[in-house]
Amino acid sequence: MKCRPAVLSFPALLPVLLPVFASTPWTAAELPEFEVASIKPTDMSGDIKVGTLVSPGGKVRILGCELKGLIRVAFRLTYQRVSGAPAWAEEVKYDVEALPPKAAAIQDFRFGAWDISDERLRQMLQSLLIDRFRLQFHWTTKMADVYVLKRGGKQPAFHPAGAGAPSAGRVRLVWSKRQFALEAATMQELADFLSGVLGGPVLDRTGLRGRFDYTPKSADPDAPDPTVDLTSSALSFLQDLHLKLERTKGPVEVFVVDHVEKPSPN
Numbered sequence: 001m002k003c004r005p006a007v008l009s010f011p012a013l014l015p016v017l018l019p020v021f022a023s024t025p026w027t028a029a030e031l032p033e034f035e036v037a038s039i040k041p042t043d044m045s046g047d048i049k050v051g052t053l054v055s056p057g058g059k060v061r062i063l064g065c066e067l068k069g070l071i072r073v074a075f076r077l078t079y080q081r082v083s084g085a086p087a088w089a090e091e092v093k094y095d096v097e098a099l100p101p102k103a104a105a106i107q108d109f110r111f112g113a114w115d116i117s118d119e120r121l122r123q124m125l126q127s128l129l130i131d132r133f134r135l136q137f138h139w140t141t142k143m144a145d146v147y148v149l150k151r152g153g154k155q156p157a158f159h160p161a162g163a164g165a166p167s168a169g170r171v172r173l174v175w176s177k178r179q180f181a182l183e184a185a186t187m188q189e190l191a192d193f194l195s196g197v198l199g200g201p202v203l204d205r206t207g208l209r210g211r212f213d214y215t216p217k218s219a220d221p222d223a224p225d226p227t228v229d230l231t232s233s234a235l236s237f238l239q240d241l242h243l244k245l246e247r248t249k250g251p252v253e254v255f256v257v258d259h260v261e262k263p264s265p266n
Helices: 067-075 119-132 187-198 230-241
Strands: 036-041 051-054 060-066 093-099 136-151 170-174 179-185 202-204 212-214 243-259
Touching: 036 119, 060 067, 060 119, 067 093, 067 119, 067 243, 093 119, 136 187, 170 187, 179 187, 179 230, 187 202, 187 230, 230 243
Parallel strands: 136 202
Antiparallel strands: 036 093, 051 060, 060 093, 136 243, 170 179, 179 212
16 A cells, blocks of 8 residues: 555656656765754554655755655656565555754755655765665666646636746645646646646646636635545646646656665654
8 A cells, every 4th residue: 555645735746757767776875965854654553644745944854655656746746657676665654753954954945745846855865865775776768658738728727926026836736626727837847736636747838938826716615625536627728728738658757766675764
């Protein structure tokens, strides 16, 4: 059983197609490090808390997540883009708590269920995995299914974000209306969100630039909980936006685990 989110929050998620990475595996020494960090097996005897939390100051907590999920968070990947991991890396759950050095002066505290927005915090998590799990890896490219985000047949239902919009947007769930909304989000951020839902790369081919807002006009008290079938809810959201997805084949960058060990004691 893989780790599943306890809450839903969708900032800019998962850039997925052919990102620029080092051609050779990094070492922990080449990355920033947490000042203090602990990795412990999750206590499975009671209720298990799962998810990611970034507190003011940059403290990171990732609860009830297996190594493959930690790799996903650290490198901003979907599960489908991680291969070569041993069976225990998908089964044994861990709790991670880590604090960056004060000199890092972390400013971006946004997080999703399995996402950390701040790049330095993700690099520190990468360093932690390389050091404590003895993680070694490389990247390869393979042809796989990808989705293309395009305009539909109607004028887009969203509108440009107003003056003073934040520099980073998100897709969020409006619980009172049981529908998704855009908050100063770019089409790339929407594509990233969709890639996390669909488990495959989504390419923005809308040709729309800038940041956009969209809020559902009215609540539907009889609407089902959108988190029960997240894929159907996301596709319905696209229809509301007057956008569409098309499936095709394309090159996808895959993270390959070459070596990994169970973590050293704290």
